[in-house]
Amino acid sequence: MNWKRTRALARKEFLHILRDPRSLAMALALPLVMILLFGYALTLDVDRIPTVVYDADRTPESRELISYFQGSRYFNVLGEAGDYETIEKGIDTDALALALVIPRDYGRDLLSGRGPQIQLLFDGSDSNTASIALGYADGILQSFGAAIRTRMQDAAGGSRRWARLDARLRVLYNSELKSKNYLVPGLIALVLMIIGALMTSLTLSREWEMGTMEQLLSTPLRPAEIALGKMSAYFVLGVVDMLLTIAAGVAIFRVPMRGSYVFLIATGCLFLIGSLFWGILISAMTRSQLFAYQLAMLTSFLPAFLLSGFVFAIENMPVPVQITTYLFPTRYFITVLKDIFLRGSGMEAASLEVLLLAAYALMVFLVVVKRLEQKVA
Amino acid sequence: MWGRIWEIVRKEFYQTFRDPRSRALLFGPPLLQLIIFGYAVNMDVDHARTAWLDMDRTPQSRELLAAFELSRYFRITAIARNDREIQDLMDRGSIHVAVRVLPGFARDIANGEAAPVQILVDGTNSNTAAIISGYATRAVAVYESAIASDPQTAPIVSSPAEGGGPAPAVIRAPRAQSRVWFNPDLKSRDYFVPGVIVNIIALVTIMLTAMSIVREKEIGTMEQLMVTPIRPLELILGKLLPFAIAGVLEMVLVVAAAILIFETPLRGSIPALLGGTMLFLFSTLGVGLFLSTISATQQQAMMSSFLFFLPAILLSGFAFPIRNMPVPVQYLTYLNPLRYFMQIVRNLFLKGVGITALSQEMIALALFGAAVLGLSAVRFRRKLD
Numbered sequence: 001m002n003w004k005r006t007r008a009l010a011r012k013e014f015l016h017i018l019r020d021p022r023s024l025a026m027a028l029a030l031p032l033v034m035i036l037l038f039g040y041a042l043t044l045d046v047d048r049i050p051t052v053v054y055d056a057d058r059t060p061e062s063r064e065l066i067s068y069f070q071g072s073r074y075f076n077v078l079g080e081a082g083d084y085e086t087i088e089k090g091i092d093t094d095a096l097a098l099a100l101v102i103p104r105d106y107g108r109d110l111l112s113g114r115g116p117q118i119q120l121l122f123d124g125s126d127s128n129t130a131s132i133a134l135g136y137a138d139g140i141l142q143s144f145g146a147a148i149r150t151r152m153q154d155a156a157g158g159s160r161r162w163a164r165l166d167a168r169l170r171v172l173y174n175s176e177l178k179s180k181n182y183l184v185p186g187l188i189a190l191v192l193m194i195i196g197a198l199m200t201s202l203t204l205s206r207e208w209e210m211g212t213m214e215q216l217l218s219t220p221l222r223p224a225e226i227a228l229g230k231m232s233a234y235f236v237l238g239v240v241d242m243l244l245t246i247a248a249g250v251a252i253f254r255v256p257m258r259g260s261y262v263f264l265i266a267t268g269c270l271f272l273i274g275s276l277f278w279g280i281l282i283s284a285m286t287r288s289q290l291f292a293y294q295l296a297m298l299t300s301f302l303p304a305f306l307l308s309g310f311v312f313a314i315e316n317m318p319v320p321v322q323i324t325t326y327l328f329p330t331r332y333f334i335t336v337l338k339d340i341f342l343r344g345s346g347m348e349a350a351s352l353e354v355l356l357l358a359a360y361a362l363m364v365f366l367v368v369v370k371r372l373e374q375k376v377a
Numbered sequence: 378m379w380g381r382i383w384e385i386v387r388k389e390f391y392q393t394f395r396d397p398r399s400r401a402l403l404f405g406p407p408l409l410q411l412i413i414f415g416y417a418v419n420m421d422v423d424h425a426r427t428a429w430l431d432m433d434r435t436p437q438s439r440e441l442l443a444a445f446e447l448s449r450y451f452r453i454t455a456i457a458r459n460d461r462e463i464q465d466l467m468d469r470g471s472i473h474v475a476v477r478v479l480p481g482f483a484r485d486i487a488n489g490e491a492a493p494v495q496i497l498v499d500g501t502n503s504n505t506a507a508i509i510s511g512y513a514t515r516a517v518a519v520y521e522s523a524i525a526s527d528p529q530t531a532p533i534v535s536s537p538a539e540g541g542g543p544a545p546a547v548i549r550a551p552r553a554q555s556r557v558w559f560n561p562d563l564k565s566r567d568y569f570v571p572g573v574i575v576n577i578i579a580l581v582t583i584m585l586t587a588m589s590i591v592r593e594k595e596i597g598t599m600e601q602l603m604v605t606p607i608r609p610l611e612l613i614l615g616k617l618l619p620f621a622i623a624g625v626l627e628m629v630l631v632v633a634a635a636i637l638i639f640e641t642p643l644r645g646s647i648p649a650l651l652g653g654t655m656l657f658l659f660s661t662l663g664v665g666l667f668l669s670t671i672s673a674t675q676q677q678a679m680m681s682s683f684l685f686f687l688p689a690i691l692l693s694g695f696a697f698p699i700r701n702m703p704v705p706v707q708y709l710t711y712l713n714p715l716r717y718f719m720q721i722v723r724n725l726f727l728k729g730v731g732i733t734a735l736s737q738e739m740i741a742l743a744l745f746g747a748a749v750l751g752l753s754a755v756r757f758r759r760k761l762d
Contacts, residue, residue, distance in 0.1 A: 289676075
């Protein structure tokens with residue numbers, strides 16, 4: 001291992017990047033675009049569900065029920081429908097997601113204690129919105145029922161009481177239930193993966209494609225020196241991107257950061273080094289950039305996006321897929337990220353994950369060196 | 378002219394299909410993506426891990442436990458003895474939800490006081506938390522209506538109510554009969570798999586077009602093409618046609634795989650789906666061509682494709698509903714071809730709507746495709762001269 005030679009190659013790579021201001025600008029713009037999207041535009045939070053009411057009863061009782069829906073911030077009552085056809089058309093054209101149907105005898109049944117039926121029609125094609133809306137609608141009906149019962153009790157002069165439960169819901173760690181609070185931390189992993197594995201995967205394959213790889217191999221550079229020299233420039237780029245993402249997330253989008261910054265950045269660097277070596281490995285194995293890109297996409301970005309718990313919870317996946325997620329380092333890194341940001345856990349709680357990330361980086365490095373040695377021979 | 382175009386098309390096909398590896402390259406990754414995506418993209422919540430802390434220890438509190446156990450949405454994985462244990466389980470992430478039945482639960486039910494139950498939900502994943510909260514409210518409601526109609530707890534003797542008539546013995550809250558259209562089991566897979574198809578077709582066609590055209594520039598063969606008698610427009614057509622054909626083939630492959638592997642119902646018409654695909658390909662090939670005109674290296678082409686593709690897919694309504702976005706962003710999505718294709722594919726798969734309900738999206742795609750393709754072709758030509 002010769003530091004001078006490594007530095008020389010690193011310098012060449014730095015110049016490559018600096019001479020290509022377009023790529024540099026894109027690499028810096030990417031985290032900002034992503035954080036802007038996730039912090040501002042994208043949310044899984046369901047509110048203002050477009051709703052119509054089909055009130056066939058038209059009594060004070062039915063209007064009271066409707067007012068409960070109108071008063072909820074989760075539903076946006078757009079108006080009234082006179083028949084099922086209007087509802088059907090609204091749902092078909094995506095103008096509606098929910099219809100509340102109140103039958104003719106609703107008011108009478110309610111007053112006589114017969115437990116009136118109402119109907120809720122959901123557009124289930126977006127199953128996630130539908131299941132959340134279902135829960136909210138149930139909650140409204142429950143509080144409506146409780147209010148009616150209390151009123152009846154008062155009317156009965158307080159002498160009679162009905163059994164009722166008082167369910168108090170409390171949400172821990174992310175009490176406003178903002179999806180950005182759990183998406184933005186994971187974003188750091190995604191950005192590092194794009195810089196780390198996707199960009200570097202093209203570096204050596206480019207040298208192959210252009211025919212300069214032979215020249216590189218005929219220099220006295222050793223495999224470990226090639227790997228380190230090639231990645232150093234991208235490492236700096238990745239760290240800058242990580243700092244940008246963290247700063248924008250915390251300062252602009254007010255994502256709660258409850259843990260230690262030192263620990264966060266240190267773990268990020270560890271993950272970045274592993275992804276960089278992975279990108280170099282792909283690059284060393286392929287001689288066409290298109291193929292390198294496809295391979296990097298399948299083994300780094302997509303698993304980072306899908307098999308890591310970034311948006312989609314791992315425990316909901318079928319067991320074989322769950323086992324596959326253990327093969328990709330992003331899974332560990334995202335666990336650590338969410339723990340640091342939302343739970344404020346420190347080194348003790350995440351030591352296993354950090355250890356695995358370090359082991360992964362070392363292992364991939366050794367494979368890269370081995371692979372390049374074969375090429376030289 | 379057609380002869381020359383044909384030669385370019387033939388060259389491209391030779392290049393792509395020459396060896397098994399590049400053939401695999403074209404069709405392998407999309408299939409793999411469909412499988413990974415299809416299995417991973419899932420927002421259903423079943424069997425939420427639940428801790429139970431019973432501070433009352435009465436038949437009533439055990440009945441409530443039974444109500445939770447009966448619901449398929451909860452799985453009681455821990456019986457906690459105190460609050461510390463619950464806090465511990467939550468911190469380690471081993472439970473999603475904890476139910477605390479407070480002391481005096483049974484007594485309050487008997488006295489008609491509000492009987493306290495506390496439900497703690499891990500909000501780290503806000504989406505899961507919202508769904509679990511809904512299920513928990515429902516489980517409590519089920520138990521509540523059971524005890525409200527139980528003769529032991531419900532009042533039997535009625536006293537005169539307002540208006541002098543007899544008050545009802547039991548008062549029941551309105552019961553909702555919820556009916557979910559198109560996807561009665563609320564399986565998120567049926568919702569996401571069609572979206573995944575859109576993802577794959579967009580990603581593959583944009584990236585392939587951009588990178589393979591830039592490749593000719595990077596390794597210098599573009600110069601060779603330009604000294605041949607071929608004209609710029611012919612070159613564009615010859616370059617894009619193979620990708621258009623590959624795109625349609627990929628669509629057929631991915632749709633077939635979705636139906637066979639994931640049993641996603643395709644309720645609409647197949648010709649409409651293919652027609653929409655062709656319109657959509659105009660847009661993606663146009664974008665790919667455009668990106669190739671602004672990139673000098675394949676790395677640049679890849680990064681620019683990413684900068685286009687990521688916002689486009691995220692703002693298409695794939696996982697994040699458009700109507701939840703801030704209003705200015707909602708307007709922005711009208712400029713996104715993926716939005717229209719997403720609507721077409723999803724509505725055809727899930728709702729089985731006819732072509733008339735989708736005509737607006739189809740027209741939008743056609744307009745967008747013509748504009749982008751035209752602009753990029755002009756730019757490409759200028760760059761060549």
